[in-house]
Amino acid sequence: MSPIWTILLIVIPLLGALLVAFDREEGAYQSAMRTMLFTLIPGLFMLYQFDYTMGSEYQGAASINWISDLGLKLSIGTDAIALLLIALTVLLGPIVVAASKTAITEDRRKYYAWLLVLQSAMVGVFAARDLMLFYICFEFTLLPMFVLIRCYGSTNRVAASTKFFLYTFTGSMMTLAGLMYVVYFVAQETGIWTLDIAMITSIAPRMPLDHQAWVLFAMLAGFAVKVPLFPVHTWLPLAHTEAPTAGSVILAGVLLKLGTYGLLRFAIPITPAAFIEYAPFIATLSVIGIIYAGLICWVQEDIKKLVAYSSVSHLGFCVLGLAALNVSGLSGSVLYMLSHGLSTGGLFLMIGFMYERYHTRDMRQVGGLASKMPVWSFFMVFFAMASVGLPGLNGFPSEVLCLIAAFQSDAAWTAAHEAGAWGTTLGPWFAVFAGTGMVIAAMYLLYMVGKICFGAYREPEGHHAHEVLPTDLSRREIWTLIPLAVGCLVFGLRPVYLLDAVSDPINDTVIAAYENQHHELHIETNEEHAMTEHSTSEQHP
Amino acid sequence: MINTTLLSSMLALAPDAHAGGAHAPATSEVASGPSWILLIVALPMVTTILCGIYAMIGNKSKLPAWTTVVGAGIAFLCTVAMYLSFDGTPYTVHAFDWIQVHFSSEGGDKSMIANFSFYIDTLTIYWMLFVTGLATLIALYASEYMSHDIGTSYCRFFGAFGLFVFSMACLVMGDNLLMLYLGWEGVGLCSYLLIGYFYKKPEAVAAAKKAFIVNRIGDLGLALGVYLTFVHFGSLEYAVLFNDPTLLGYVESAKVGDFSAIPAMAQWIPLLFMIGAFGKSAQFPLYVWLPDAMEGPTPVSALIHAATMVTAGVYLIARTYPMFLASEHALPIVAWIGTITALLAATIGMAQFDIKRIMAYSTVSQLGYMFAGLGVLTPTGGAYHVLTHAFFKALLFLCCGAVMHGFAGQLDLRKLSGLRQVKGWGIVSLGMFIGCINLAGVPFTAGYFSKDTILAEAFVTPGYAMIGWILLITAGLTAYYTFRVFFRVFMGPVEYHPGDELHDHDHDDHGEANHHDAGQHGDHHADHFHPHAPGWAINTVLVVLTVCSIFASGLYIVGGNKDAHTKHYADTMVSASTASYHSNYGSHAFEYYEKDPEHYPVPGIGPRGTIEQPLEMPLVGGDPHKMMYYISGVIGVIGIALAWFLHLFGRTNAAECKMDPIARMFGPIPKLAENKWYVDEIYWAILVTPLRIGSHILHWIDKLFVDGIVNVFGFLPRLLAWILRPSQSGVLQGYAVSMAGGIALLLLTVFVIILQGGAS
């Protein structure tokens, strides 16, 4: 697959952004929509072209030399997992633009320009094959999001955007520190400075365990903030309630996945021994997150904050799958990343459409919309059921895989069932507590649906029908929801497409993680220790 | 032709390990069946999609009802065809791949497979017959019953109805536990949608939410059980699971009574399944949602909350019976919970005045019977009771529905009396009568036979005598409250008052039930209010169901299979499937052993007994089965007589009866029973409010501490700046002082170091 497609994917949105920025105000929406659809074409083409049999090789790879003596070259290329996440981003692009047609009225050019820049930054992150490009794009996604929240948010958007930016930024600074140490270590080991992820992941596991632990925690600091794991999640509800609809959809759909993708792409391969060592810690954080955020959702009045906390709870499952570190766990978490993007993206769109009509997100003021907006209620119930994890919709297979992974990673099971099998030592209890998360999810989502869709019709006082939009969903709005709904249904009934696609890279990651882990522990055994000590000392100049 | 085929299947499948059966290894491939079986599942889904389309194009006719009836009807015919063409060997029909994860671990290629495919064996057929049958009948009934809401609501109702039948089919016919779980949650969703059909009524919405959440708690248990089975046995598909040598080994060691060999994880699985079963079949801890589910329209109550969905729990235990056998505490708990629920529900049922609520509690009670049946090692008894109960309970509900439909939502038995004499209500009264005699267990009725088998087995299996006696008492209570309803509503002087329009659909198009006089207590015959007699659809359905209830008793006699040693139809169907358990305590255990010693286990040796344990538990001096015929019959008749004396004899009007003074004599108990022993309130106080307060506290913690710490870090730099600012005061001498002070300090430190350095 020629690299031109990946480059196109990154470059078209940027060009589009320029075009939109200098276009006239009225045409902003149309040109933004055209650019988004243009980026859709290479995306779909790559999906079609990609050779899934060798899923774990980087395809559509290219690299440009930037500073050669420092080993800095910007290289792009996608494997199966990255490709699927790019596909999700590219799919959400046009939907988000369509959804914000009537929502954003003044200075649309700036809005759409920044949206397009965000789009290319996100694709850049997933398509990056070296640390430099990854880190540039990882940081660059913050800026457009900051602008979107800052200029187009609701009431106290200033505080929310500052907190969002600073919180994530400090986290990623620590990650940068961790990664730079790894690059330094690799240079020590092999004598050449390189930022290429493949090279780093092959050598980094040689780090002794305590170094790996430090690097892991550094990476965790950055990615845990992005994922919102339990203690560092407080920016998400604030950012979500203040972000415009499009911002929320992209933030929930893709930006949160950067964290989990980072863990999958960097934390596991680079520090396997430490990851296995601290997997129970990460798993506990995610399980607490599931229950803690779930219960908080239940007492929220503001719907958007409720859905925001629900994505904290749902991504707890995703990280639990990662922490289990076996094939079903990783495939479950990848499936989770994709399905959460669709279902929560849908929910935020619904809330956005309602907000445009009723200008309030407070459950106490508005309710019983089923009588006035039947189509809206149908989609709301559909997406609520998808995120509750009803079998047959996309939430279920991912949840099943993550929970089974938690069960499987029990030492007793591995010993009993598979001689050489591996697994971090989570126990069945992680799955049981995470399972209660399913019940809590049902409680708060049905509480919300019950309040908003069903029951007697309530509307905020002084409510008047929207000038442009019909009371129920307009054709444009329905067309934004249909791809997501179809996606939910298809991934719910046929997750096999995804599971087969990602099975290769996931098997390789898991096997590599355990090979290296054994390798690293192997060094630790004392009689070889002297020998290796001796050998490593020679290498040092 | 059927019997011979059944026999061969029996031998092939019967999991008699000691027979050293040539079972294929654990990953045995079961034959794949004809693909037209998929029609049974596909048709209801097609009707749902059609109803969706009707709603979109704004259909205003009864078309959705007819599509659903036709769809369910064809599905029923296919099931019958499937039954007739079933040759005994179970087979699977594969639709498409669903969830498949292949992990190439070092220990060979392992994989988790859960496909959209269906496993057909006698148990599935047995269940699907009455599910699809009742679905067709009730769809017909609902076509007229819901005629008030023609329009999008009508389509929404039948769409959900179709989705329900589809989910029930997936649940019963699914070939792996995940398909069962799909069906399980699907029926939960449909019950949520249908209970919440009148979404304008807040109680309906609350009841729907409550039903879904309580079911969801049960589903959690089932889900964890499913994952544990996969993790423990390595597969989810029935074909593989129930031929797994490890499982069969567990069952064998369980039969001999030593449970030490069975690992704890395996023993946990049935306990988790049990939680799921109790949640779905409304057993003791999780039954609170069923009475509230009566908020939904009556056809929904009849189909879902009486006949099909609630039996899903029984089906789950029956299907995974070997696992339950393999666990030491599972079956005893099932038995005891079933008994307690039966007794509790019966007591509450006696004190209610709303006939639909009484029927709901009687369903909970009868389900208690079924679980007790399963618990006392007679899956056949339990399954047969499911069949009979499905028919007569559906009949009773539909009659109540007809009453409610006709009397503008009136359900209070103190406001209705003597409907038998009212013109046009003959069929409903007859149907009600047949249903009541079945429910009460009048001798020679189907209910009587099925309840009798359970009671007998309770006395046969050692250690369960207490359960037997409690169930007997409950039988009496059941008889009493059933005929209390019958005598109060259908017998006695004719008197009726219209309800307060429980249906929220407006009645302006129906001239005859006018509102304004609703509040008035008209004289004996409210001449200007004419009850709306049920139409032809309701009457035909009632007639069909009455006939079925009557002939269901026939199944107890016919259908037995001599070679397979099955006494009656239900016995053959159940014992040919995975749910079979040849109780070597059953009255026939000894006979079987004599006839075929190497084929059947040595009698007397069972999970809870030893060789010395006498085979027959003498009950009042005789073989429990024979004695039970008489005892339960007598108890039933006594109950009826009591009801007659208290509620009909000498009753002049609908409101008072002889029971009222006696009730006052009992003091607070009737009041308590009427308020459902305050179970709802207790749950609300113990579980819901603390959790809600807890969530508020968590939210408060999240806002203050977790967020607070972050804000503090944000605030630190500003604090530091605030402290240092006054040092730049602008006064010249201030700076001079600080400079001199700095020098002094510097010199002092240097001096001390030198001094220290010098001195050391």
Next chain:
Amino acid sequence: MDSILSTSLAQLAFPEAVPTITLAHYLFVSAAMFVMGLIGFMTRKNMIIMFLCTELMFQGAGLALIAFGRHHLGADGQTFVIFVLCVAAAEAAMALALVVLLFRHRESLSSQSWKELNG
């Protein structure tokens, strides 16, 4: 070694040198004068007196210079004191001009009145 300390710094010629005043005495006095000048500068609010205290500091320094000159019997100390004088004079001229200027602006000599340059 001890002889250095005890060599007296009395004057050479008439009247007869008193053997026991050593360099230390003079240094103590000059240090004391310097420090008093410093304290005066820091404490007094009147600008003129502040500058006067700087003069006192000059004075202290001058005394030390002369004492060391005498100790080493070189004339450098005294030449430096001349330059100290010269600088003191220049400083006095400038300072007083400034004080007059400031006085005209604020009508008062207090250094407290000039504090615009604060943070």
Next chain:
Amino acid sequence: MGDLYRRVLYLPRGINHRPGPHLRETTTRNNAVDSIINPIVLYLICATGAIGIAAALPRRNKVAAITGGIVLAAAVGFAILILGLNTTESGQPLPNYFFYPFAILGLGSAARMITHPRPVYSALYFILTIIASCGMYLLLSAEFMAFALVIIYAGAILITYLFVIMLATQAPSSAAEEFIDETDAVAREPVISCGIGFVLLAILTTAMFRGLGDLPAPPDQTLAQDSVLVNLPSKVERVLDRADILATGERLARNDDGTAAIDVATRTITIENTDLGTTRTIEADQWPEQLTAGNLDRLGYNLMHDHPMTIEIAGVILLMAMLGATVLARKHIELEDDLKAAQSRKLGENMKMGDA
């Protein structure tokens, strides 16, 4: 950790900039210092002095000021006593009656200058300090500097100060009298400044005392002074003339580099007779009494010989000062109107007061 401090502060081993590990030795020298004054006593004196000044600084209640003065006097007296006692221990009587009065006078008036609330009196006390230090200069046989100080310093600089004080502190009206006193009545942060002062004093003094031991030994007193005569041939000739040693036609012989041909060590002078071309030497016993290099000679020679450049710079400094002062004072200040009015009004009153 100790050496880290050392490296960080780039401190040489000992304060006396002598390279090399002299640590051992300084301790020995340390007790030598004690012979003059025990360090603890020294600190005590400085402390009481500091407290005294702190109390004496201009403050509201006069009583505290007075007690401060008394304490100060006690401290100075105590110091004198100690110095005196030490020296008496070493056997000589209380030496040099002149150093102590000057020292006491100097320090006392310096203290009084700081502590006096009225600026005029401070200036006058400062003049007293100058006079005391001139006395000390005399003791240190720097006669020229003593007089220079009195003339230039006391005479010129302080008079300008007084002049400016008088100008600035005119009380435009009797009412304003108190106001002017007010500004200077209260010292600013006396305690902190005195604390700093005390610390500085203590450290300076101890450091100096410890350092004294390392000073190079002073050359022989007599020889060092007269050696300058070699470079002052014309002065030598004038003295010889006055002492009638030179016959007619004779003059002092010059070495080839132009310096006087005398040898101070052996006190011999070679005189040459220009007419006859003969030379004769005068022995030590004929060395005239007045032929010694006085303070002025050495100072002048040193000034011109060793520091020519510095004189130039001093000249430039003074020039700049003069220019600066004129520029500053001359510029006409555009005062705001009301200030100008107040200014003229005050001048008017003064005129009246003056006339009356």
